[in-house]
Amino acid sequence: xxxxxxxxxxxxxxxxxxxxxxxxxxxxxxxxxxxxxxxxxxxxxxxxxxxxxxxxxxxxxxxxxxxxxxxxxxxxxxxxxxxxxxxxxxxxxxxxxxxxxxxxxxxxxxxxxxxxxxxxxxxxxxxxxxxxxxxxxxxxxxxxxxxxxxxxxxxxxxxxxxxxxxxxxxxxxxxxxxxxxxxxxxxxxxxxxxxxxxxxxxxxxxxxxxxxxxxxxxxxxxxxxxxxxxxxxxxxxxxxxxxxxxxxxxxxxxxxxxxxxxxxxxxxxxxx
Amino acid sequence: xxxxxxxxxxxxxxxxxxxxxxxxxxxxxxxxxxxxxxxxxxxxxxxxxxxxxxxxxxxxxxxxxxxxxxxxxxxxxxxxxxxxxxxxxxxxxxxxxxxxxxxxxxxxxxxxxxxxxxxxxxxxxxxxxxxxxxxxxxxxxxxxxxxxxxxxxxxxxxxxxxxxxx
Numbered sequence: 001x002x003x004x005x006x007x008x009x010x011x012x013x014x015x016x017x018x019x020x021x022x023x024x025x026x027x028x029x030x031x032x033x034x035x036x037x038x039x040x041x042x043x044x045x046x047x048x049x050x051x052x053x054x055x056x057x058x059x060x061x062x063x064x065x066x067x068x069x070x071x072x073x074x075x076x077x078x079x080x081x082x083x084x085x086x087x088x089x090x091x092x093x094x095x096x097x098x099x100x101x102x103x104x105x106x107x108x109x110x111x112x113x114x115x116x117x118x119x120x121x122x123x124x125x126x127x128x129x130x131x132x133x134x135x136x137x138x139x140x141x142x143x144x145x146x147x148x149x150x151x152x153x154x155x156x157x158x159x160x161x162x163x164x165x166x167x168x169x170x171x172x173x174x175x176x177x178x179x180x181x182x183x184x185x186x187x188x189x190x191x192x193x194x195x196x197x198x199x200x201x202x203x204x205x206x207x208x209x210x211x212x213x214x215x216x217x218x219x220x221x222x223x224x225x226x227x228x229x230x231x232x233x234x235x236x237x238x239x240x241x242x243x244x245x246x247x248x249x250x251x252x253x254x255x256x257x258x259x260x261x262x263x264x265x266x267x268x269x270x271x272x
Numbered sequence: 273x274x275x276x277x278x279x280x281x282x283x284x285x286x287x288x289x290x291x292x293x294x295x296x297x298x299x300x301x302x303x304x305x306x307x308x309x310x311x312x313x314x315x316x317x318x319x320x321x322x323x324x325x326x327x328x329x330x331x332x333x334x335x336x337x338x339x340x341x342x343x344x345x346x347x348x349x350x351x352x353x354x355x356x357x358x359x360x361x362x363x364x365x366x367x368x369x370x371x372x373x374x375x376x377x378x379x380x381x382x383x384x385x386x387x388x389x390x391x392x393x394x395x396x397x398x399x400x401x402x403x404x405x406x407x408x409x410x411x412x413x414x415x416x417x418x419x420x421x422x423x424x425x426x427x428x429x430x431x432x433x434x435x436x437x438x
Contacts, residue, residue: 007323011353014327015346019388022342026392034392 093257101258104149114264116140118164120257128171128191130154132259137161143222145262151228151250152176152216153259164261169197169229169249177219178229180208186217189230189247197230199245206243208235214247224265281309281329285336292337302402303409304378306333310348311373311414314355315365326352343388351380367418374414375407382406 023035101117118132130153132146140159146166147153154168167174174191178199185206187199202208212232218225230247238244284305292301310326330348334341355377362369382403389395 007353011323011349014349015388018342018345019391020342022340022388022392025340025342026394038391 097257100149100256101260104147104258104260107149114262116261116263118146118259118261120259121163123168123253125168125170125195125253126193128154128168128174128193130166130168130253132164132166132261133162134164134261135162138263140164140261140263145223145227145265146259147227147262148251148256148259150252150256151230152223153249153251153253153256155222156261166259168253170195170253175220176223176229177217178214179217179219181213181215183217186219187214187245188220189214195248196233197247197249199230199232199247200242202243202245204237204241204243208232208243208245210235213250224262281306281332284309285332288333289336299405299409302406303413304381304406305410305413306348307351307374307377307381307410308414308417310352310355310377311370312417313352314359315370315373323349323352323356340389340392340394343385346388347381347385350384351377354380367415367422370418371411371415375411377414378407378410379403 020035023038024033026034028034028037097119105117116134116138118134120130121133122131123129134140138159140156142156142159144156145152146155152169154166154171154174156164157167158165169176169189169191170193171191172193176189177186178189179186185202185208187202189197190200192198199214210232213228214230214232216223216225216227216229223229228250231250232245232247234244234246236244236246288303288305291303291305306329309329313325326348327345330345331341332344333348334344338344355373358373358376362372382398386395386398
């Protein structure tokens with residue numbers, strides 16, 4: 001059995017050698033030995049495989065570089081998206097400010113002449129100050145009244161180019177002469193350094209109700225009369241000869257974005 | 273002895289070539305004369321190297337008769353292996369067995385040779401009648417050789433000479 005196996009194996013090897021020998025003798029139409037064609041046929045798949053592997057590695061390289069480029073583009077687009085979101089927020093803020101300014105101008109028709117629209121850029125409600133900016137460089141007179149869409153905000157205390165600093169109603173040193181809408185009751189709105197105002201010098205017999213609106217009376221010589229200033233939140237009697245009245249600013253000092261500076265207002269103009 | 277065998281084998285190949293001489297009928301060239309060598313080797317020889325001697329016979333066949341050297345070696349070793357395997361099953365060693373082995377050997381040689389030539393585009397058209405005639409004539413040739421060997425002519429010749437000298 002072992003001999004037969006060896007015999008068959010050796011015979012097969014012998015036949016292969018003989019076939020190769022014959023292939024070396026026979027010429028193909030191109031004039032080369034058929035053996036070369038066979039070798040090319042055997043080597044062809046190997047060469048194709050090598051070429052395929054080369055192409056594959058090239059494709060992988062291109063894919064990796066593309067992937068890196070995509071990552072870089074993705075990062076870039078993410079940054080652009082963040083920038084667009086920031087711009088969107090700014091535009092929303094600008095739009096809100098413009099709407100507010102529009103309302104402000106409509107509701108303050110009497111003050112349009114010589115009035116300047118400004119944009120709130122900074123505020124410190126605890127300190128009772130606010131910084132606003134105008135579009136152009138302009139010198140605002142000190143103590144010029146500043147109103148918002150919902151009411152009086154305060155007065156200008158410093159002006160420099162486009163930047164103007166306000167003293168809000170809630171400032172501890174602020175004081176505004178106020179009266180009821182019908183003008184029967186008058187008082188002085190004093191800033192407390194907090195979020196509310198104290199209405200001083202209101203007689204005990206005054207008829208005040210919670211929620212009532214107080215307007216500027218013009219008696220202080222700084223603010224024009226008729227501007228909504230405060231809304232009463234508490235009325236209390238005390239041992240003093242005056243009522244203890246607490247109010248809050250009519251204007252929302254936290255949310256105000258656009259203001260109107262009455263730069264040419266002077267008490268002597270009569271407040272109209 | 274070996275040199276004489278080689279000489280006879282070469283003589284067989286030369287005779288095979290002569291059988292294809294132009295002008296002769298077609299059927300003599302269809303006899304595969306060297307088949308008798310592998311038939312005799314498979315039925316009479318006990319040596320195990322004879323398939324390789326068939327290879328030499330096939331290469332000689334290629335040198336004498338074929339355009340390419342190699343396929344003949346494959347064909348003749350294949351036929352030798354076939355007959356070797358067949359001889360291990362068949363116990364008969366008569367002239368009929370020689371004829372049958374000749375048929376098988378001629379068929380294997382012809383078919384395998386054509387198959388070996390196939391990759392080179394050199395294979396000829398092989399028809400069943402041609403194959404049948406080749407197998408038949410080669411078998412008859414082998415049977416004839418067996419019958420002649422069975423007659424033991426040298427022994428008869430020596431007996432005749434002895435009788436005549438008396």
